[in-house]
Amino acid sequence: MACAGDAGGGNVLNIVWHEQENSFCHWLNNPSAITTEAVTSGYEANTLILQLNSIPMYVLKIWKEEFRVEAKHQYEFLESALAAGLPVPKPVGWGKTNQGLEVLATKFSGYPTDRPTKSQLEEFARILFQIHNVPLCNLKVTADMDTDIIDLLATNFFPGIERHPDIYAILQNLKGQYPCRERRLVHGDFNMGNVLISNGEITVIDWTDVHIGDIRYDLAWACVSLWIYLGEKEYNWFKNVYLACNELTVDELNVFESIAALKWILLNRLVSFPDGTRISEELRAFIEKRLPLEIYRLLD
Structure with a gap:
């Protein structure tokens, strides 16, 4: 489902959501407590963590314009991969920014380790x-x-x-x-x-x-x-x-x-x-x- 309305207080970063999990949709409707933390500006995409009272909750991946990635396909793959038992992040939404950049939202899954054992x-x-x-x-x-x-x-x-x-x-x-x-x-x-x-x-x-x-x-x-x-x-x-x-x-x-x-x-x-x-x-x-x-x- 998509949240009611494509603009306004619940619309983080001016994203037009095309599909969302209910819990994520409702969570976005409390914008006063939501903060963002930029994680990386990668070769293909930028990554943001959405926080509630400084606690990481969700991750947004926003692909750069020159990379033709369809967030819908990423969303559908992650759903099917979870069902197959693979250790992938849970997808909660996908959409586009006002500039047409593809966006995928997933649940926060942790951080990389610098020195794995x-x-x-x-x-x-x-x-x-x-x-x-x-x-x-x-x-x-x-x-x-x-x-x-x-x-x-x-x-x-x-x-x-x-x-x-x-x-x-x-x-x-x-x-x-x-x-x-x-x-x-x-x-x-x-x-x-x-x-x-x-x-x-x-x-x-x-x-x-x-x-x-x-x-x-x-x-x-x-x-x-x-x-x-x-x-x-x-x-x-x-x-x-x-x-x-x-x-x-x-x-x-x-x-x-x-x-x-x-x-x-x-x-x-x-x-x-x-x-x-x-x-x-x-x-x-x-x-x-x-x-x-x-x-x-x-x-x-």
Whole structure:
């Protein structure tokens, strides 16, 4: 349902709500006690926490204009994922700002942990394995095209790659060598910033890139993110638990980890991450250990 009226006191941030859970709708009608806290201004979206008397209650994700994401589809996916038993946030509404930006509202699910313990990282690995193996029959999510996995990755995860011929050349040299595996649920950006903990309960957020496809890059991106931001020990804790549950080989993962590292290098060229030059150099060494030398040397 939608709250009565698209404007006025109950309309937080001038959002036109198209669908809402009753409790969220009624909660918005007490605007005097509601405050907002900006959490992140990410690459694709801005995130706000809605608070009641300084207690976090709900989260708004507002996608930037250049990213064509339909909040309705995100809402429907999260509903179906909850029903399937996945640890996702509960969706409570979706709509658009007065400027036409897509908005998704979910219940507050906690915060990321800066230094996850070994047992937490091992549990995160098991959760990613659960995501990759959930039955697909009732999930409201689209499947990618049945084409070469490298082409799919270049199209969907490497923005502006045509302006980076070195990275493009490496991907082209890997084409055709890794036939697509069985289609499974892919998160699209599984990293520690998207794994929240509240009272011991784990929730995985940011399903913008969710689809049914090849899981190898999804795992590789999670592993490389850990290697960059936490370290090799934590990376191995996570990777080893996942590989113990899955039929992937280390050699196969090495190639997809190299592709994930190339994506980070590309994104750093686009947005200049903090300490990006040093990390890019370390990732070059990471890639060199995993790809044939003649392919690695294509990287500028």
